[in-house]
Amino acid sequence: MTKVLDFKNVTRAYKAAKVTAIADVSFEVNESEFFCFVGPSGCGKSTILRLIGGIEPITSGTMEKPNEVSMVFQSGALLPWMSVEENVSFVNKAKGLSRMKIDEQTTKYLKMVDLEAFRFRYPRELSGGQKQRVGIARALAVEPKVLLLDEPFSALDPVTTDELHECLLKVWQETQKTIVMVSHSIEEAVFLSDKVAVMKQGGIKEILEVKLKRPRNSESKDFLQLLDKIKSLLES
Numbered sequence: 001m002t003k004v005l006d007f008k009n010v011t012r013a014y015k016a017a018k019v020t021a022i023a024d025v026s027f028e029v030n031e032s033e034f035f036c037f038v039g040p041s042g043c044g045k046s047t048i049l050r051l052i053g054g055i056e057p058i059t060s061g062t063m064e065k066p067n068e069v070s071m072v073f074q075s076g077a078l079l080p081w082m083s084v085e086e087n088v089s090f091v092n093k094a095k096g097l098s099r100m101k102i103d104e105q106t107t108k109y110l111k112m113v114d115l116e117a118f119r120f121r122y123p124r125e126l127s128g129g130q131k132q133r134v135g136i137a138r139a140l141a142v143e144p145k146v147l148l149l150d151e152p153f154s155a156l157d158p159v160t161t162d163e164l165h166e167c168l169l170k171v172w173q174e175t176q177k178t179i180v181m182v183s184h185s186i187e188e189a190v191f192l193s194d195k196v197a198v199m200k201q202g203g204i205k206e207i208l209e210v211k212l213k214r215p216r217n218s219e220s221k222d223f224l225q226l227l228d229k230i231k232s233l234l235e236s
């Protein structure tokens with residue numbers, strides 16, 4: 001298995017604020033793995049994504065990661081003055097890719113998230129779920145080695161969240177991308193991921209492998225047992 005991410009004893013401190021967001025964090029993510037961080041608000045989940053995204057530097061430790069990563073944000077973070085197509089293609093345009101290549105990538109990923117028919121719409125004309133699908137297509141269009149998702153479904157209703165879970169699993173299976181996601185929902189993490197890192201107060205308490213077969217049944221005994229295990233880790 002090829003390692004895509006390797007954190008060894010990584011600490012990130014905000015010195016001015018005298019806050020240590022994460023301390024001594026170690027984990028590895030393999031190629032094509034779906035890896036998820038769960039834990040209470042403020043435990044350092046988003047900090048880890050920002051470090052992988054190269055938005056911030058580490059304070060100490062070592063971090064190996066590819067440069068080609070892209071992020072799907074909580075709100076979709078679409079540019080309101082651009083159409084769906086333009087939102088998905090603008091980074092590739094800025095990179096100077098050929099028109100044909102840009103069009104090929106845009107069409108491929110809009111199809112993958114079932115939004116080709118919405119190509120010429122604007123964000124204001126889309127539902128919350130559709131905006132997140134555009135956010136996923138945009139992140140994929142630059143062909144990243146790692147796809148990062150920061151609580152991407154937290155603002156959506158339960159039915160739309162289920163649809164987006166299916167969409168993300170389809171994207172993952174078709175592209176074989178390495179995915180690193182942050183979630184505040186243990187159910188979501190267990191439903192989607194190969195591995196769940198349980199975080200508490202700036203550290204990883206345990207990394208659990210989810211061996212349940214897909215498609216997963218969130219009411220099965222094994223699923224519920226794993227949820228209980230994670231809950232007790234969070235409470236201990």
Ligand code: ADP
Pocket residue numbers: 014017019020021022039040041042043044045046047048
């Ligand atoms: P989570 O994503 O788990 O909610 P974060 O990674 O956002 O947590 O934050 C971890 C800790 O670091 C929190 O205590 C937060 O207040 C602090 N923190 C995050 N960003 C900054 C910053 N830019 N300056 C100072 N403290 C920060």
